[in-house]
Amino acid sequence: MFKSVTNLKTSDCGDCPIQASAVCSRCEPDELEALERLKTYKTYAAGQTIIWAGDELQFVGSVVKGVATLSQTMEDGRRQMVGLLLPSDFVGRPGRQHAPFDVIAATEVTLCRFHKADFENLIKTSTAVASRLLEMMLDELDAAREWMLLLGRKTAREKIASLIVIIARRDKSLGPFEGNSRIQFDLPLSREAMADYLGLTLETVSRQISSLKRDGFIELTGKRHIAIPDFARLENETGDDTDGGMLA
Amino acid sequence: MFKSVTNLKTSDCGDCPIQASAVCSRCEPDELEALERLKTYKTYAAGQTIIWAGDELQFVGSVVKGVATLSQTMEDGRRQMVGLLLPSDFVGRPGRQHAPFDVIAATEVTLCRFHKADFENLIKTSTAVASRLLEMMLDELDAAREWMLLLGRKTAREKIASLIVIIARRDKSLGPFEGNSRIQFDLPLSREAMADYLGLTLETVSRQISSLKRDGFIELTGKRHIAIPDFARLENETGDDTDGGMLA
DNA sequence: CGGTTGCTTTGATCCGGATCAAATTGGAAG
DNA sequence: CTTCCAATTTGATCCGGATCAAAGCAACCG
Structure with a gap:
């Protein structure tokens, strides 16, 4: 049930209601x-x-x-x-x-x-x-x-990095961006909500965010506003295959 | 992609191909x-x-x-x-x-x-x-x-119990059974495959199975054949809401 | 039969993240 | 600008499950 079939915006603009x-x-x-x-x-x-x-x-x-x-x-x-x-x-x-x-x-x-x-x-x-x-x-x-x-398989740090990357990718107000761009936006979730999403405790979320900050992957101003100086570099912390390559 | 849309049996029996x-x-x-x-x-x-x-x-x-x-x-x-x-x-x-x-x-x-x-x-x-x-x-x-x-949230023991319960429920050769029945069947997965499914290591899987056996929730004959003396009792170990109740 | 091979179980130790407990901070209200 | 409070950070300790290491054990094969 639920969530994200996506894009049932119903045409304020004449788009297909089941959009895309x-x-x-x-x-x-x-x-x-x-x-x-x-x-x-x-x-x-x-x-x-x-x-x-x-x-x-x-x-x-x-x-x-x-x-x-x-x-x-x-x-x-x-x-x-x-x-x-x-x-x-x-x-x-x-x-x-x-x-x-x-x-x-x-x-x-x-x-x-x-x-x-x-x-x-x-x-x-x-x-x-x-x-x-x-x-x-x-x-x-x-x-x-x-x-x-x-x-099931990622470490706490990889989980946090993945979540930040996913939220950034889905934030349309950022417009399309690529590779090593610097981007910034507001996290729409509390630490507790992130913890519930990632299968962690809120303390661990906080610690890992601090750690990513210490290591220069992210910058924080206020509790919610985040800046990513080098998006690609943060992506490397997610544990995912980043090259997206598909040779032969 | 993939998996389990279910029931595309295509009518050896005249059933709807997209069955159900x-x-x-x-x-x-x-x-x-x-x-x-x-x-x-x-x-x-x-x-x-x-x-x-x-x-x-x-x-x-x-x-x-x-x-x-x-x-x-x-x-x-x-x-x-x-x-x-x-x-x-x-x-x-x-x-x-x-x-x-x-x-x-x-x-x-x-x-x-x-x-x-x-x-x-x-x-x-x-x-x-x-x-x-x-x-x-x-x-x-x-x-x-x-x-x-x-x-994200279950303990190793709860994970194992859940997996066994789910496999039992989906095993059609058992026919419908209820509450406290005794049932038995073969596990279709190796310990390693179970570990990969549950986000655990194979050693932990083995230990938890042994533990459930010690506590009388399951019986093992050979490595794969399992008997559950009291299905409802095992269900209580899954951590899930079992009553299925919906009052008021 | 004895030996190899691939699971599986069991044992000992380690560590990442949970838990318990303060301290700090930023933002909203006055 | 202060006050207050919920959200967040940080600290200390604990523990469940991972990791490393060795046996069991059943099926298969010569």
Whole structure:
């Protein structure tokens, strides 16, 4: 269920509602219009729980603005974030009841929402919508699996470096950047939220951030604002294959 | 990409090729027939790599028999299994190139395969196929997220107990069973493969299995055959919410 | 049969990250 | 500009699981 099918922005700009350049051409005008009629917007305050685990969900939709968190909690309180919901990410499970995860606003969040039943109906009749959703889910799944590698095998330092890199890559306000550029932005998550995402404690998160700072990979001004003097150099700390090469 | 969309059994029995009872009725006869024409079978030996990370993939399909493993490896050799492929699980990524995961046969594996391009074409024209696939992907994603909780927050003992419970639940040869039944079956994975799945070392896996045996949660005859005297009691060791309750 | 080979178990030690406990800081409210 | 407080950093210690090292053990083979 949940998170990040992505890009259900619903056309303030005439884009394909189930967006993404590649498929826009597949959207029939009447499908686009159908989505258009169904959408509503709603804003949630930071800290507010948008969806409770086990809820009977009445809507699906996507994040327009802000950051939310998709997480699961054990009885004894141990918590694991299983998804980070940034603008353009899809929220809600079409078909059947949603799985037991909470969605919590990390900052003020605006959702673009569709009535669930209507949306499900649309999936069943529109190939374009269904296959676009499928594609988005496949991306989601790939991301989830990469996260599994991080959780199962990376060290604390690699986890922190990976998270910072991922947040930077997804921050559209930075525009496209490359290689060794210097970039800066605000971390949308508290140390505790990062810990829940990375399977660490908040103390370890803090220590590793300090350590990356000491080693010159990042600079901090205030608690949330971060600067990365050399993006590629930080990427080397993630433990990931960075060359992206594919010889022979 | 990959793994477990599930149930592309392709009708030796007249079932919906994109199976699952709930949707069978949605399959049009001609769609069923289209899938029928496209399928081929192939068997792989235990230990064989079925798909290499980065491959240009020519087919998609599903596991008919045997067990395969979906895994990712870091340059320095650290490995994390990100999916367990059991009979009925889907393999391959329709649309775009598959992500960098290996698929390796853990036992002898038989796949039912479709030519990729044909299958993708089918998705684009058949709502039934696309929406069934979507549903399966959503289940996959839920499972992946539960695994994230396991990797990030569970103790070694809880991880082992969880894995045994999950394998037992998915073993169809056991038939449906409930609560405190006694059940027994063969573990389809080596200690090392379990370790790769759980984000542990093989020594820790072995120790925890021994510990569960000492405490009477499981019995072992030979290295692979396992008996669970009281399934519900083992479930209590997983750390999961077991009551499944949903009061008020 | 005895020997090789590949799992698996068990043992001893080490270390990364958790836990418990203060101290510090930055930002919001007055 | 101060005050206050939650978020963060830093410190000291502990422990679960990793690592290094040696046996068991069952299947296979000559």
